[in-house]
Amino acid sequence: MRVLIVDDERLARAELRRLLAAHPDVTIAGEAANAPDAIDQVAQLRPDVLLLDVQMPGASGFDLLLALDDPPEVIFTTAFDRYAMQAFEVNALDYLQKPIQAARLAGALQRAAQRLAVHQPAPALAPRQLFIRDGERCWFVDVGRIRLFESEGNYARVYFDGERPLLLRSLNQLEERLGPRFVRASRQHLVNLEHVRAMTPGDGGTLVLELSCGTQVEVSRRRAAALRAAGL
Known part of the structure:
Protein backbone atom coordinates (compact mmCIF):
# COMPACT_ATOMS: atom_id res chain seq x y z
CA MET A 1 0.00 0.00 0.00
CA ARG A 2 1.52 3.28 -1.13
CA VAL A 3 0.92 6.29 1.12
CA LEU A 4 1.44 10.01 0.46
CA ILE A 5 1.82 12.21 3.55
CA VAL A 6 0.35 15.72 3.16
CA ASP A 7 0.95 18.12 6.06
CA ASP A 8 2.39 21.62 6.22
CA GLU A 9 4.24 20.88 9.49
CA ARG A 10 7.64 19.21 9.10
CA LEU A 11 7.51 17.65 12.58
CA ALA A 12 4.05 16.21 11.90
CA ARG A 13 5.33 14.60 8.69
CA ALA A 14 8.31 13.16 10.56
CA GLU A 15 6.02 11.70 13.26
CA LEU A 16 3.86 10.02 10.63
CA ARG A 17 6.96 8.54 9.02
CA ARG A 18 8.00 7.17 12.42
CA LEU A 19 4.59 5.59 13.02
CA LEU A 20 4.39 4.14 9.51
CA ALA A 21 7.77 2.44 9.96
CA ALA A 22 5.99 -0.14 12.12
CA HIS A 23 3.94 -1.27 9.09
CA PRO A 24 6.09 -3.25 6.63
CA ASP A 25 3.21 -3.50 4.14
CA VAL A 26 3.13 0.31 3.81
CA THR A 27 5.43 2.20 1.43
CA ILE A 28 5.78 5.95 1.86
CA ALA A 29 5.52 7.15 -1.73
CA GLY A 30 6.36 10.74 -0.79
CA GLU A 31 5.33 13.75 1.24
CA ALA A 32 4.01 17.22 0.48
CA ALA A 33 3.80 20.40 2.55
CA ASN A 34 0.92 22.05 0.69
CA ALA A 35 -1.98 21.35 -1.65
CA PRO A 36 -0.33 22.35 -4.97
CA ASP A 37 2.67 20.11 -4.26
CA ALA A 38 0.34 17.28 -3.25
CA ILE A 39 -1.66 17.61 -6.48
CA ASP A 40 1.53 17.17 -8.51
CA GLN A 41 2.67 14.22 -6.43
CA VAL A 42 -0.69 12.44 -6.64
CA ALA A 43 -0.50 12.70 -10.45
CA GLN A 44 3.10 11.44 -10.57
CA LEU A 45 3.14 8.85 -7.78
CA ARG A 46 -0.45 7.49 -7.87
CA PRO A 47 -0.59 6.68 -4.13
CA ASP A 48 -3.27 4.37 -2.76
CA VAL A 49 -3.88 6.44 0.37
CA LEU A 50 -3.46 10.07 1.44
CA LEU A 51 -2.61 10.88 5.05
CA LEU A 52 -4.08 14.35 4.75
CA ASP A 53 -4.02 17.34 7.08
CA VAL A 54 -7.23 19.36 6.92
CA GLN A 55 -6.01 22.90 7.56
CA MET A 56 -2.97 24.08 5.62
CA PRO A 57 -1.88 27.55 4.47
CA GLY A 58 -3.39 28.65 1.17
CA ALA A 59 -5.59 25.66 0.45
CA SER A 60 -7.17 23.14 2.82
CA GLY A 61 -7.24 19.38 2.53
CA PHE A 62 -10.78 19.66 1.19
CA ASP A 63 -9.61 22.10 -1.50
CA LEU A 64 -6.95 19.58 -2.48
CA LEU A 65 -9.52 16.81 -2.87
CA LEU A 66 -11.75 19.02 -5.02
CA ALA A 67 -8.84 19.57 -7.39
CA LEU A 68 -8.30 15.83 -7.96
CA ASP A 69 -10.22 14.04 -10.70
CA ASP A 70 -9.75 10.66 -9.04
CA PRO A 71 -8.81 11.05 -5.36
CA PRO A 72 -7.14 8.15 -3.53
CA GLU A 73 -8.50 6.80 -0.29
CA VAL A 74 -8.10 9.37 2.49
CA ILE A 75 -7.21 9.26 6.18
CA PHE A 76 -7.55 12.75 7.66
CA THR A 77 -4.97 13.87 10.21
CA THR A 78 -5.61 17.14 12.03
CA ALA A 79 -5.49 18.93 15.36
CA PHE A 80 -8.83 20.71 14.84
CA ASP A 81 -11.99 19.29 16.44
CA ARG A 82 -14.27 21.58 14.45
CA TYR A 83 -13.52 19.66 11.27
CA ALA A 84 -14.50 16.28 12.68
CA MET A 85 -18.13 16.20 11.58
CA GLN A 86 -17.27 17.43 8.10
CA ALA A 87 -14.52 14.83 7.78
CA PHE A 88 -16.88 12.02 8.75
CA GLU A 89 -19.48 13.26 6.26
CA VAL A 90 -17.06 12.78 3.40
CA ASN A 91 -16.92 9.05 4.19
CA ALA A 92 -13.16 9.06 4.56
CA LEU A 93 -11.40 5.98 5.90
CA ASP A 94 -10.80 7.65 9.25
CA TYR A 95 -10.30 10.93 11.08
CA LEU A 96 -7.21 10.95 13.29
CA GLN A 97 -6.77 13.79 15.74
CA LYS A 98 -3.24 14.91 16.58
CA PRO A 99 -1.25 13.74 18.43
CA ILE A 100 -1.93 10.59 16.44
CA GLN A 101 -2.08 7.34 18.39
CA ALA A 102 -0.32 4.32 16.91
CA ALA A 103 -3.32 2.04 17.48
CA ARG A 104 -5.73 4.44 15.73
CA LEU A 105 -3.39 4.72 12.75
CA ALA A 106 -3.04 0.94 12.58
CA GLY A 107 -6.82 0.55 12.48
CA ALA A 108 -7.16 3.13 9.73
CA LEU A 109 -4.48 1.44 7.64
CA GLN A 110 -6.20 -1.91 8.09
CA ARG A 111 -9.47 -0.44 6.79
CA ALA A 112 -7.56 1.06 3.87
CA ALA A 113 -6.13 -2.33 2.95
CA GLN A 114 -9.58 -3.92 3.14
CA ARG A 115 -11.17 -1.26 0.96
CA LEU A 116 -8.39 -1.39 -1.62
CA ALA A 117 -8.64 -5.19 -1.78
CA VAL A 118 -12.32 -5.16 -2.81
CA HIS A 119 -12.22 -2.37 -5.39
CA GLN A 120 -12.50 -3.56 -8.96
CA PRO A 121 -10.09 -2.01 -11.50
CA ALA A 122 -11.68 0.93 -13.32
CA PRO A 123 -11.43 1.45 -17.07
CA ALA A 124 -8.18 3.10 -18.14
CA LEU A 125 -8.06 6.74 -17.05
CA ALA A 126 -11.61 6.62 -15.66
CA PRO A 127 -11.94 7.72 -12.02
CA ARG A 128 -13.21 5.25 -9.43
Whole structure:
Protein backbone atom coordinates (compact mmCIF):
# COMPACT_ATOMS: atom_id res chain seq x y z
CA MET A 1 0.00 0.00 0.00
CA ARG A 2 1.52 3.28 -1.13
CA VAL A 3 0.92 6.29 1.12
CA LEU A 4 1.44 10.01 0.46
CA ILE A 5 1.82 12.21 3.55
CA VAL A 6 0.35 15.72 3.16
CA ASP A 7 0.95 18.12 6.06
CA ASP A 8 2.39 21.62 6.22
CA GLU A 9 4.24 20.88 9.49
CA ARG A 10 7.64 19.21 9.10
CA LEU A 11 7.51 17.65 12.58
CA ALA A 12 4.05 16.21 11.90
CA ARG A 13 5.33 14.60 8.69
CA ALA A 14 8.31 13.16 10.56
CA GLU A 15 6.02 11.70 13.26
CA LEU A 16 3.86 10.02 10.63
CA ARG A 17 6.96 8.54 9.02
CA ARG A 18 8.00 7.17 12.42
CA LEU A 19 4.59 5.59 13.02
CA LEU A 20 4.39 4.14 9.51
CA ALA A 21 7.77 2.44 9.96
CA ALA A 22 5.99 -0.14 12.12
CA HIS A 23 3.94 -1.27 9.09
CA PRO A 24 6.09 -3.25 6.63
CA ASP A 25 3.21 -3.50 4.14
CA VAL A 26 3.13 0.31 3.81
CA THR A 27 5.43 2.20 1.43
CA ILE A 28 5.78 5.95 1.86
CA ALA A 29 5.52 7.15 -1.73
CA GLY A 30 6.36 10.74 -0.79
CA GLU A 31 5.33 13.75 1.24
CA ALA A 32 4.01 17.22 0.48
CA ALA A 33 3.80 20.40 2.55
CA ASN A 34 0.92 22.05 0.69
CA ALA A 35 -1.98 21.35 -1.65
CA PRO A 36 -0.33 22.35 -4.97
CA ASP A 37 2.67 20.11 -4.26
CA ALA A 38 0.34 17.28 -3.25
CA ILE A 39 -1.66 17.61 -6.48
CA ASP A 40 1.53 17.17 -8.51
CA GLN A 41 2.67 14.22 -6.43
CA VAL A 42 -0.69 12.44 -6.64
CA ALA A 43 -0.50 12.70 -10.45
CA GLN A 44 3.10 11.44 -10.57
CA LEU A 45 3.14 8.85 -7.78
CA ARG A 46 -0.45 7.49 -7.87
CA PRO A 47 -0.59 6.68 -4.13
CA ASP A 48 -3.27 4.37 -2.76
CA VAL A 49 -3.88 6.44 0.37
CA LEU A 50 -3.46 10.07 1.44
CA LEU A 51 -2.61 10.88 5.05
CA LEU A 52 -4.08 14.35 4.75
CA ASP A 53 -4.02 17.34 7.08
CA VAL A 54 -7.23 19.36 6.92
CA GLN A 55 -6.01 22.90 7.56
CA MET A 56 -2.97 24.08 5.62
CA PRO A 57 -1.88 27.55 4.47
CA GLY A 58 -3.39 28.65 1.17
CA ALA A 59 -5.59 25.66 0.45
CA SER A 60 -7.17 23.14 2.82
CA GLY A 61 -7.24 19.38 2.53
CA PHE A 62 -10.78 19.66 1.19
CA ASP A 63 -9.61 22.10 -1.50
CA LEU A 64 -6.95 19.58 -2.48
CA LEU A 65 -9.52 16.81 -2.87
CA LEU A 66 -11.75 19.02 -5.02
CA ALA A 67 -8.84 19.57 -7.39
CA LEU A 68 -8.30 15.83 -7.96
CA ASP A 69 -10.22 14.04 -10.70
CA ASP A 70 -9.75 10.66 -9.04
CA PRO A 71 -8.81 11.05 -5.36
CA PRO A 72 -7.14 8.15 -3.53
CA GLU A 73 -8.50 6.80 -0.29
CA VAL A 74 -8.10 9.37 2.49
CA ILE A 75 -7.21 9.26 6.18
CA PHE A 76 -7.55 12.75 7.66
CA THR A 77 -4.97 13.87 10.21
CA THR A 78 -5.61 17.14 12.03
CA ALA A 79 -5.49 18.93 15.36
CA PHE A 80 -8.83 20.71 14.84
CA ASP A 81 -11.99 19.29 16.44
CA ARG A 82 -14.27 21.58 14.45
CA TYR A 83 -13.52 19.66 11.27
CA ALA A 84 -14.50 16.28 12.68
CA MET A 85 -18.13 16.20 11.58
CA GLN A 86 -17.27 17.43 8.10
CA ALA A 87 -14.52 14.83 7.78
CA PHE A 88 -16.88 12.02 8.75
CA GLU A 89 -19.48 13.26 6.26
CA VAL A 90 -17.06 12.78 3.40
CA ASN A 91 -16.92 9.05 4.19
CA ALA A 92 -13.16 9.06 4.56
CA LEU A 93 -11.40 5.98 5.90
CA ASP A 94 -10.80 7.65 9.25
CA TYR A 95 -10.30 10.93 11.08
CA LEU A 96 -7.21 10.95 13.29
CA GLN A 97 -6.77 13.79 15.74
CA LYS A 98 -3.24 14.91 16.58
CA PRO A 99 -1.25 13.74 18.43
CA ILE A 100 -1.93 10.59 16.44
CA GLN A 101 -2.08 7.34 18.39
CA ALA A 102 -0.32 4.32 16.91
CA ALA A 103 -3.32 2.04 17.48
CA ARG A 104 -5.73 4.44 15.73
CA LEU A 105 -3.39 4.72 12.75
CA ALA A 106 -3.04 0.94 12.58
CA GLY A 107 -6.82 0.55 12.48
CA ALA A 108 -7.16 3.13 9.73
CA LEU A 109 -4.48 1.44 7.64
CA GLN A 110 -6.20 -1.91 8.09
CA ARG A 111 -9.47 -0.44 6.79
CA ALA A 112 -7.56 1.06 3.87
CA ALA A 113 -6.13 -2.33 2.95
CA GLN A 114 -9.58 -3.92 3.14
CA ARG A 115 -11.17 -1.26 0.96
CA LEU A 116 -8.39 -1.39 -1.62
CA ALA A 117 -8.64 -5.19 -1.78
CA VAL A 118 -12.32 -5.16 -2.81
CA HIS A 119 -12.22 -2.37 -5.39
CA GLN A 120 -12.50 -3.56 -8.96
CA PRO A 121 -10.09 -2.01 -11.50
CA ALA A 122 -11.68 0.93 -13.32
CA PRO A 123 -11.43 1.45 -17.07
CA ALA A 124 -8.18 3.10 -18.14
CA LEU A 125 -8.06 6.74 -17.05
CA ALA A 126 -11.61 6.62 -15.66
CA PRO A 127 -11.94 7.72 -12.02
CA ARG A 128 -13.21 5.25 -9.43
CA GLN A 129 -14.66 7.90 -7.14
CA LEU A 130 -15.38 11.62 -7.03
CA PHE A 131 -15.00 14.05 -4.15
CA ILE A 132 -17.93 16.47 -4.01
CA ARG A 133 -18.33 19.49 -1.76
CA ASP A 134 -21.56 21.49 -1.69
CA GLY A 135 -21.60 24.14 1.03
CA GLU A 136 -20.61 22.50 4.31
CA ARG A 137 -21.39 18.97 3.16
CA CYS A 138 -18.86 16.69 1.47
CA TRP A 139 -18.92 13.20 -0.01
CA PHE A 140 -16.65 10.59 -1.51
CA VAL A 141 -18.89 8.93 -4.11
CA ASP A 142 -18.13 5.76 -6.03
CA VAL A 143 -18.79 6.60 -9.67
CA GLY A 144 -21.00 3.53 -10.04
CA ARG A 145 -23.48 4.97 -7.51
CA ILE A 146 -24.11 8.06 -9.64
CA ARG A 147 -27.22 7.81 -11.80
CA LEU A 148 -27.22 11.15 -13.54
CA PHE A 149 -25.40 14.45 -14.02
CA GLU A 150 -27.52 17.49 -14.94
CA SER A 151 -25.95 20.69 -16.26
CA GLU A 152 -26.44 23.92 -14.33
CA GLY A 153 -24.17 26.47 -15.99
CA ASN A 154 -20.55 25.75 -15.08
CA TYR A 155 -21.75 23.23 -12.49
CA ALA A 156 -23.25 19.77 -12.70
CA ARG A 157 -25.90 18.52 -10.31
CA VAL A 158 -25.01 14.99 -9.23
CA TYR A 159 -27.74 12.42 -8.50
CA PHE A 160 -26.74 9.50 -6.24
CA ASP A 161 -28.54 7.68 -3.42
CA GLY A 162 -30.89 10.37 -2.05
CA GLU A 163 -28.48 13.26 -2.69
CA ARG A 164 -28.23 15.89 -5.44
CA PRO A 165 -25.32 18.24 -4.68
CA LEU A 166 -23.59 20.57 -7.16
CA LEU A 167 -20.14 19.78 -8.54
CA LEU A 168 -17.88 22.43 -10.08
CA ARG A 169 -17.39 20.51 -13.34
CA SER A 170 -19.03 20.94 -16.73
CA LEU A 171 -20.73 18.01 -18.44
CA ASN A 172 -18.07 18.16 -21.16
CA GLN A 173 -15.33 17.70 -18.56
CA LEU A 174 -17.18 14.84 -16.91
CA GLU A 175 -17.96 13.10 -20.20
CA GLU A 176 -14.27 13.14 -21.13
CA ARG A 177 -13.23 11.59 -17.81
CA LEU A 178 -15.91 9.10 -16.86
CA GLY A 179 -15.57 6.48 -19.60
CA PRO A 180 -18.10 4.55 -21.67
CA ARG A 181 -20.53 3.69 -18.88
CA PHE A 182 -21.81 7.32 -19.04
CA VAL A 183 -23.58 8.55 -22.18
CA ARG A 184 -24.53 12.08 -23.14
CA ALA A 185 -28.31 12.08 -23.49
CA SER A 186 -28.55 15.79 -24.33
CA ARG A 187 -26.84 19.10 -23.69
CA GLN A 188 -28.29 18.95 -20.18
CA HIS A 189 -27.84 15.33 -19.13
CA LEU A 190 -25.11 12.70 -18.73
CA VAL A 191 -26.54 9.30 -17.79
CA ASN A 192 -25.01 6.19 -16.22
CA LEU A 193 -26.10 3.29 -18.45
CA GLU A 194 -25.89 0.91 -15.49
CA HIS A 195 -28.87 2.74 -13.96
CA VAL A 196 -31.06 2.63 -17.09
CA ARG A 197 -33.87 0.09 -16.65
CA ALA A 198 -35.92 0.90 -19.75
CA MET A 199 -35.47 2.64 -23.10
CA THR A 200 -38.52 3.59 -25.17
CA PRO A 201 -39.07 5.55 -28.42
CA GLY A 202 -39.96 9.21 -28.02
CA ASP A 203 -41.32 11.82 -30.39
CA GLY A 204 -39.48 12.71 -33.59
CA GLY A 205 -36.83 10.02 -33.35
CA THR A 206 -35.86 10.70 -29.73
CA LEU A 207 -35.51 8.13 -26.97
CA VAL A 208 -36.69 8.18 -23.37
CA LEU A 209 -34.49 6.58 -20.73
CA GLU A 210 -36.09 5.46 -17.49
CA LEU A 211 -33.59 5.29 -14.63
CA SER A 212 -33.63 2.94 -11.66
CA CYS A 213 -35.06 5.72 -9.47
CA GLY A 214 -37.96 6.30 -11.88
CA THR A 215 -36.57 9.51 -13.38
CA GLN A 216 -37.09 9.83 -17.15
CA VAL A 217 -34.49 11.50 -19.36
CA GLU A 218 -35.11 12.37 -23.00
CA VAL A 219 -32.30 11.59 -25.45
CA SER A 220 -32.02 14.06 -28.33
CA ARG A 221 -32.62 12.75 -31.85
CA ARG A 222 -28.94 13.02 -32.86
CA ARG A 223 -27.71 11.28 -29.73
CA ALA A 224 -30.48 8.68 -29.97
CA ALA A 225 -29.23 7.77 -33.43
CA ALA A 226 -25.70 7.34 -32.04
CA LEU A 227 -27.00 5.07 -29.24
CA ARG A 228 -28.89 2.91 -31.72
CA ALA A 229 -25.82 2.68 -33.95
CA ALA A 230 -23.82 1.49 -30.93
CA GLY A 231 -26.36 -1.27 -30.35
CA LEU A 232 -27.77 0.17 -27.13
